[in-house]
Amino acid sequence: MPIQIVMDHTGDTRHEFSADDQAGIDEAEKRFKELTGSGFIAAERTGPGKNKLVRQFNPTAEETLFFPHLKGG
Amino acid sequence: VDPWEAFLLAWLGVFILATLAYVSGEVMANPGLSPAGGLGVRDDNYATPAPNGFYQPQLPNPEEVIRQAHEAVQAQQARADEAEQADKKAKKLLAENLDHTQLASLYANGYFQVRGNRTQRYYRIRSGQTGNVSSENGKRYCANLGVYTHDRLCAYYAKGDVMLAQKIMIENDELEFLRVANDMGEAAPFQPE
Numbered sequence: 001m002p003i004q005i006v007m008d009h010t011g012d013t014r015h016e017f018s019a020d021d022q023a024g025i026d027e028a029e030k031r032f033k034e035l036t037g038s039g040f041i042a043a044e045r046t047g048p049g050k051n052k053l054v055r056q057f058n059p060t061a062e063e064t065l066f067f068p069h070l071k072g073g
Numbered sequence: 074v075d076p077w078e079a080f081l082l083a084w085l086g087v088f089i090l091a092t093l094a095y096v097s098g099e100v101m102a103n104p105g106l107s108p109a110g111g112l113g114v115r116d117d118n119y120a121t122p123a124p125n126g127f128y129q130p131q132l133p134n135p136e137e138v139i140r141q142a143h144e145a146v147q148a149q150q151a152r153a154d155e156a157e158q159a160d161k162k163a164k165k166l167l168a169e170n171l172d173h174t175q176l177a178s179l180y181a182n183g184y185f186q187v188r189g190n191r192t193q194r195y196y197r198i199r200s201g202q203t204g205n206v207s208s209e210n211g212k213r214y215c216a217n218l219g220v221y222t223h224d225r226l227c228a229y230y231a232k233g234d235v236m237l238a239q240k241i242m243i244e245n246d247e248l249e250f251l252r253v254a255n256d257m258g259e260a261a262p263f264q265p266e
Contacts, residue, residue: 007218007234010155011162043241049172053245065170067238068230070216072255 002059004028006035007067025059032057032064040066156229163233170237178266186266187240189247195265196243202235204257206243211262216242216254 004015015031017024036042036055043051045063054064168176175185184199189208199205206214218230218238230238242250 005166007163007166007230007238009159009229011159011231011234012166041238041242043245045170049170049175051170051241051245053241065166065237065241067234067241068218070218070238070242070250070253072215072217072253 002028002061003063004031005063005065006040007065019059028059029057035066039069041069042066156231159229159231160233163231163237165233167233167237170240185240187243188265189243189250190245191247194247195263197263198236198239198243200232200236202232205236206239206254207260207263209263209265211259213257213260214251214254215257216250 001016002019004017006013006015015028017028019025032042042054043065044054044058044061045065046052051065054061058064167179171179171185175187179185179200184197187196187198188194189196195209197207197209199207202217204213204215206216208214216239218235239250
């Protein structure tokens with residue numbers, strides 16, 4: 001089941017949706033656009049220890065991670 | 074007695090008496106004036122005179138002080154528990170996103186190695202949040218996820234989350250990582266493993 005993982009102050013928050021449920025996909029796409037629009041970076045897991053940055057919502061991605069932009073600290 | 078000396082002494086006496094009368098009148102007319110704080114300083118701790126006529130500081134209710142301290146300790150404990158839970162979740166997420174070699178290195182050495190997609194240089198990401206990234210050519214970098222408004226930290230991210238974000242950015246957009254990271258000076262160069 002595809003999952004969207006959003007980093008936050010609790011560690012992360014996970015949102016699962018079914019690839020067969022159009023309403024769930026729509027909601028996931030809306031979440032993707034809201035997060036990337038508000039400055040989060042999206043990265044799909046492509047294999048063990050491998051991720052790639054994405055700018056478009058992919059309903060078939062098994063796991064998409066969202067994290068804020070890094071800043072010099 | 075010299076008449077002039079008598080005259081001056083009389084005026085000095087009148088001046089002293091007038092000053093004393095003025096000061097006592099001010100204090101009586103304004104009970105809130107603090108004898109300890111000086112004239113003209115309003116101090117509500119001295120607003121009510123004690124039965125003996127002296128102004129005594131009004132201390133807060135001890136039960137209220139204890140209640141407030143108890144609430145502060147509880148809130149601090151809740152924040153510590155929340156941060157501990159966040160750390161656990163972030164460590165799990167980081168472990169899920171490392172390969173076996175990286176994970177083994179993190180447990181054994183306290184760091185894991187990643188390769189920049191642009192320069193093909195290796196970086197070590199040590200367990201930490203600040204200045205925890207170094208490159209094989211001996212540079213140290215600081216790039217964090219904390220969100221600041223003016224000078225106040227308003228969003229906290231656990232250590233594992235920060236390390237994972239550093240890993241993904243170096244492996245996928247190294248130039249952006251180098252652009253935003255602060256150069257923290259020199260680090261010990263290392264041989265890629």
